[in-house]
Amino acid sequence: MLLVLALLAIGTTFSVASATPNKSAIALARSAAIEEGKQIFLKGCSSCHGLNAEGGAIAPSLIGVGAASVDFQVATGRMPMADMSTQAIRKTPVYSPEEVAALAVYVASLAPGPEIPGDELLNYERDGSVAEGGELFRNNCAMCHNFAGQGGALTQGKYAPTVMGVEPVHIYEAMITGPQSMPVFSDKIITPEEKLSIIKWIKFAEAEPALGGASLGRVGPVTEGLLVWTLGIGMLIGVAVWLAMKAR
């Protein structure tokens, strides 16, 4: 009798405990990721950002920056920063995509913040409009990143980098997290659909062939003037010298 009751007790406990297998599996996976992220963080980030990501003199607090910030900064290689110079440069990422994901989960666990946009949210081909994106880009982005997204100078040696060759997810994340000097573009100010239009336009500009010939950097009249003063007048003076030379 005791044995039957014991078996019943164990069976009921077990069935209750395994009634929600997905939730706990997810919770288990999540806490594993957070732990992994925390370990990576402690090893590679805490020396500047503090043991609890509270920030310090040389690095800001990461509490509340959200998974999107982490994905942007680390997956584009900006973080860890190579040297404490004026601003973080895009470079080859130090961490693998899995490590980045773990870091993001960890930092997101500290406090709510912008999330990494899922693929469904990033279907710019379907949901964006190139023309609208161009208008939005010129209105909100060109003043720092130049009319063709080639980048531009900010004060004191800082700069807005080129937006060419950037993953759509990172472009999106930059807009919602406002990394370093870049301001934040809230979803009510530039709606998610408008953000996709911007991305679509950027991708279009990236793929756009040189319609009139070599694009000379797409930075405007400065390089055009340089070309005419070097190759241009050089060719003409070359012919002029030949013209006036006595033939053999």
Added chain:
Amino acid sequence: MTARERIAGNVANYVDERTGAAAWMKKNLNKVFPDHWSFLLGEIALYSFIILLLSGTFLTFWFDPSQREVVYEGSYQPLSGLKMSAAYASTLHISFEVRGGLLMRQIHHWAALFFMVAIVVHLLRVYFTGAFRKPREFNWIIGVGLLTLGIVEGFLGYSLPDDLLSGTGIRIAEAIIQAVPVVGTYLAFFAFGGAFPGEAFIPRIFTVHVLLLPGIFLALITVHLMLVWYQKHTQYPGPGRTEKNVVGYPLFPVYMAKAGGFFFVVFGVTTFIAAVASINPIWLYGPYTPGQISAGSQPDWYMGWLDGLVRMAPPLETYLFGYTISWNILIPGLIIPGLMFTGLALYPFIESWITGDKREHHLLDRPRNVPNRTATGAMALTFTLVALINGGNDIIAQQFDLSINQIMWFSRIGIIVLPPIAFVVTKRICISLQRADRELVLHGKETGRLVRLAHGEFIEVHEELTPEKKWLLTSHEQSGPLELPEIDKAGVRRTDAIRNKIRSRMSVANAEVAPKVSAQDLKEIEHH
């Protein structure tokens, strides 16, 4: 007589009986022109002007100089459905729907850049060789006029498509007009037909760009060329060349073939660059609206110095009795350019005042032989170059990882400090080169061959210069400084004493040279 000769004779007869053309054709077909590559620089400008006329006329057949708002329905997708001016839309149409349209737009714009480069390089050649001296002062002034008008014409030209970059330039031009004391706001409202940007500006500058200025250019260029024709071209010094002759080749056939051929070469090179290098991609800039701006906005290169001056200006404004005077705009935008161009135009007269030289000059100077003029030119160039570089300071900062603030300070200090340094360094270099010439004439050219003499000494064999080369290196004039009295014969201080003093001092500085070799020096060397 062959058939060809008979037909040619009939034509010539027909024309001559009505115009008397044979007489002046006979004289002018044999006109002699000296040959040097540096005399072709003005031609590059002339041919670029013709290319501009031809390509520009093509463009006017499709361009719509109107600011009325249209919705874009052309083939360039990224602008589809956007509102823009008809001027911008028609430029897109030329670029994307007219076959050869983009090529012509690019030929036209590159030709404009070539035009300005050629004018500047030609100006430098004329300046550094002293071709502006009597009797060519008037031609020099016309040239400075062509330079100034060329800058304006180019600015108006690239502003016609009403794109974001050129529209920004117009905004800045309007701010300069508006800043003029007393009448500025009236002038701005009259120019724009109301508040900026209005709808009147593009149509108006179209008329100026296509009719008014080309007409003035044609007139000025014609006078400029007629003066060269009539006064005959200058020539470089050399054996057989004097102030009283011209040594060169006749117009027909040699010069016609070379100059005519050069026109096709200039056209061909301009077209080649237009075929391979993109210029003014207005579809990327977007239509103009005052609420937008691009990082790295610059005018075309020939206005870059103006942009650089404006950028480095100190933030000075005075407020007096309820009125504002914007020195931060007036000084770099109007006063300094005014001084620069006035000084440039008056230079021949300033120089002849300093040297007291009122004679005709048809032989050019070698720049090293006129150190003061060459150094002054280097100084002016340095000033303009610092300003030009500062005009692109944000592009430079971005490319080379520098700080715009540091570049700006470099320019602010550099534009004051570097020109005098350039003057001193250039003058010293000129005088050194004169000394080197002197050595060459006296001791001959170093051949690099070493000979060991009998008593063991090593010497380098020097080859004596040919008489032609000796003449070239010594034929220049070296008149001493003016001696202008401050006190007249009666012992009384003259009324123009201060003027004379300044003039004397400048004349002394101007006359500082390394003395050239004389025949006596050569004789002394022979006896050495």
Added chain:
Amino acid sequence: MAHEIEAIQDPGIPPHVHRKADTDPVAAKQAERQVAILFLLSAFGTILFIVSYIAIPDDIFVFIPVMGSTNAHQLFLGLGLAFSLFFIGMGAIHWAKTLMPDTEVTVQRHEFRSAEEDRDELVKTAKEGAAAAGLGRRSLIKRSLGLSLGLVGLSPLLLLRDLGPLPGDSLTKTSWKAGTRLVTDPGERPIKPEDLEVGAVAQVLPAMLPGQDHRTLANIGKDAVLLIRLRPEEFNLDAERLSWTHEGIIAFSKICSHMGCAVALYEQQTKHLLCPCHQSTFDVTRAAKVLFGPAARPLPQLALALDSEGYLVAKQPFNEPVGPSFWERSS
């Protein structure tokens, strides 16, 4: 000094050196062939041009090193035309250099100054003519002529009066009035404070009036405003300017006080605004005070408030003219 020193003598024009083609008929023939080849290259260029125009579709792109992916129609049209022009020129020049005579010719210059008799004649004619006209004696004619010519010269200036309206107070007024809603540009959406996060910016225009469907560029050129959100404690403002902000949100005219470019380059970390035209830098925390560059005045600040539905509105019009300075501007 110069005349005391004996100068070296001018040896005269050196003897003429003949070119190969002058003496050697084979070389001359070779030069002729070279000229012909150059002209033929030009012909080839023209053919390439015509073929490109007719046969190459304008949506094909070819990859050329250095240039990148280029439009084939444009490229070959241009190269064809360039070749056709360039080689005519080169052919003509080569022909002149190698085959046309290159013996230098010396011609004497003539003096410009006219002969004394001519000059005297001119003076005499001028004086007689002037005397005949009688201007010298008849001062009444001279003065009235001067007056009439002067007045005629003035009349066309009057015709230019309608080039534009008088400025009036146009430069001092914008569309912003008390209660005008701020709307996004583009999008025309009104904005609530909670729509902006700390560190966010918004390009903003005044809401259009009822019945208005369209803004002119002239309106945008005065009305454009930049909205920035900071933390309220980051401001360093006097009490009045602080009252123009709302929960850390501050608004400035986007039209640069220097020369009118759009100032929208906001550096989130330094809280500086940079104008890309001439690098004027403004400090947002201190009411857009100028920190660097040629701008002499801070950007005008727009006073903000909330309307009854919680949307951001202007509390009042700008307290000073926006945009670049002008003579009549009193500060």
